[in-house]
Amino acid sequence: MSLVLGAIADDFTGATDLANNLVRAGMRTLQVIGIPGPDLALENIDAVVVAFKSRSCPVRESVDSSLAALAWLQARGARQIYFKYCSTFDSTDAGNIGPVSDALLERLEAKQTVMVPAFPANNRTVYQGHLFVGDRLLNDSGMEHHPLNPMRDADLVRTLSRQTDHDVGLLARSDLAAGVKASSDRLEALAAQGVRHVICDTLDETDLATLAAVVVELPLVTGGSGLGQALPAEYRRLGWLDTVDQAGRLEPASGGALVLSGSCSQATLLQIKHFLNRYEGFALDPLKLAKDDTQIGQALNFARQRMGGKAPVLIYASATPDMVRQAQDQLGVAVAGERVERALAVIASELVAEGAGRLLIAGGETSGAVVSALGICELRIGDQIDPGVPWTQTRLNGRQAPLSLALKSGNFGGVDFFSRAFEVLL
Numbered sequence: 001m002s003l004v005l006g007a008i009a010d011d012f013t014g015a016t017d018l019a020n021n022l023v024r025a026g027m028r029t030l031q032v033i034g035i036p037g038p039d040l041a042l043e044n045i046d047a048v049v050v051a052f053k054s055r056s057c058p059v060r061e062s063v064d065s066s067l068a069a070l071a072w073l074q075a076r077g078a079r080q081i082y083f084k085y086c087s088t089f090d091s092t093d094a095g096n097i098g099p100v101s102d103a104l105l106e107r108l109e110a111k112q113t114v115m116v117p118a119f120p121a122n123n124r125t126v127y128q129g130h131l132f133v134g135d136r137l138l139n140d141s142g143m144e145h146h147p148l149n150p151m152r153d154a155d156l157v158r159t160l161s162r163q164t165d166h167d168v169g170l171l172a173r174s175d176l177a178a179g180v181k182a183s184s185d186r187l188e189a190l191a192a193q194g195v196r197h198v199i200c201d202t203l204d205e206t207d208l209a210t211l212a213a214v215v216v217e218l219p220l221v222t223g224g225s226g227l228g229q230a231l232p233a234e235y236r237r238l239g240w241l242d243t244v245d246q247a248g249r250l251e252p253a254s255g256g257a258l259v260l261s262g263s264c265s266q267a268t269l270l271q272i273k274h275f276l277n278r279y280e281g282f283a284l285d286p287l288k289l290a291k292d293d294t295q296i297g298q299a300l301n302f303a304r305q306r307m308g309g310k311a312p313v314l315i316y317a318s319a320t321p322d323m324v325r326q327a328q329d330q331l332g333v334a335v336a337g338e339r340v341e342r343a344l345a346v347i348a349s350e351l352v353a354e355g356a357g358r359l360l361i362a363g364g365e366t367s368g369a370v371v372s373a374l375g376i377c378e379l380r381i382g383d384q385i386d387p388g389v390p391w392t393q394t395r396l397n398g399r400q401a402p403l404s405l406a407l408k409s410g411n412f413g414g415v416d417f418f419s420r421a422f423e424v425l426l
């Protein structure tokens, strides 16, 4: 069967979050980083998620890359397009959610799309068009202080109206409660009035299932990762999607097990502490890294001496807020971060070339640095380790066996994540 779903995601870990939900709902999913080359094989793949870093970039750039991804996905027969953004609707009055949705709709020659940011499993819900994080309105959830996209208005109809010249409407909970037919009629009535963008209320999984049934045949849907949980059942109902045994099945993993951490988030610090109670680790110091590459050599030797064994090896720059501040005071925030990212990227490249085959990276920025140093363009998504973090697999030039990779953004994962991740990897 051909590609069912083509998704365009405005950030890297958000792309993985959607891909993870699709796999859990039975779709064999590939995540690609930027637009892939023309000859990427899509055999036995139901969904492709194209990951960009376009959430906060200039509108034109975000629109252009999204349209290029659309063309690539259309050429591969994708039946539905999914524009994925954050469940907290991260955007500014300039965009990019409104302009990208408008551009995709025009290119698809479609009249209307829906906005479904809610992810009830993660406590993001929408009622009367207002977005809640837990029991707080979006503008009172901490998101009002976000450094790049401060969200100061929880009314999404109003928020999106500032980003588009077209009309924005609401599919309310009362419509959803009246069922699929009533909700579809409501969308049609809004379309007849020229309403192009429809913010959808969503309180729970039942609402997501109703929405999936209502929107499954729209050329374009937009939202967080929650809708991705519910759509695959509808694709199967329409006969677009085969039922497969294990959508997240990967090839057997092999090679040395390595954890590289540049995340200083609270959850990661606890995971490191827990790991070091059982296994060994090497701590990097940004001040030493800033002088020369001696410490990179020491870390490599530390890993080389241990990687033949069964236990995973940890190399980390993660440090307490005090220690991070000290390094930043001396080096500057950007230089301290760059030194650490470069060191971990060099260490990853060397050790993968020498046979490391199971790699866990902690930190969003850190993951980006390592993935680009390794020249990774695509990730087949496997089973989830903890919510939002699946094992993935990729093929690298000059390497026979696939490389298994888990990318954990800061606050994800339970306290035993670093050791358990390798126990669940077959």
Ligand code: ADP
Pocket (backbone or CB within 6 Å): 262, 263, 264, 265, 268, 286, 317, 318, 319, 323, 324, 325, 327, 328, 336, 337, 338, 339, 340, 341, 362, 363, 364, 365, 366, 367, 408, 409, 410, 411
């Ligand atoms: P998270 O997902 O937890 O936010 P990131 O990798 O996105 O983690 O960000 C952490 C940043 O902190 C990276 O740029 C990393 O290089 C930097 N960093 C890591 N350790 C230190 C340290 N000891 N001192 C200063 N900066 C550090």
